[in-house]
Amino acid sequence: MLHCDRRRHHRQDSRHTGIQAVVADAEAARRQLLDAGVDASEVEVRPWGNFVYFGDPDGNRWPLQAIESRPNG
Structure with a gap:
């Protein structure tokens, strides 16, 4: 599932795409990114x-x- 956020995100250190993908498991997604040689953040746990x-x-x-x-399922 993709979510498109139309708000502008302003950060000094990087540009946010305004799009996010929903995955089943953030830890597994991080491991997969790291295994592929992609620099990935630590998992941030939020209430949402x-x-x-x-x-x-x-x-x-x-x-x-x-x-x-x-x-909604």
Whole structure:
């Protein structure tokens, strides 16, 4: 599932794409990124889900979100 956020994200250190992908398991996604040679953040645990971030060659920051359950299935 992809989520598109139309708000502008302004950060000094990176650009946020405004798009995030939902994954089943943030830790597993992080391991897969690291195994592929991609620099990935530690998993951030938040009340609304667990997040891992990685960057692309253009300097965009991509979030992956794992959520325990969704209210609509």
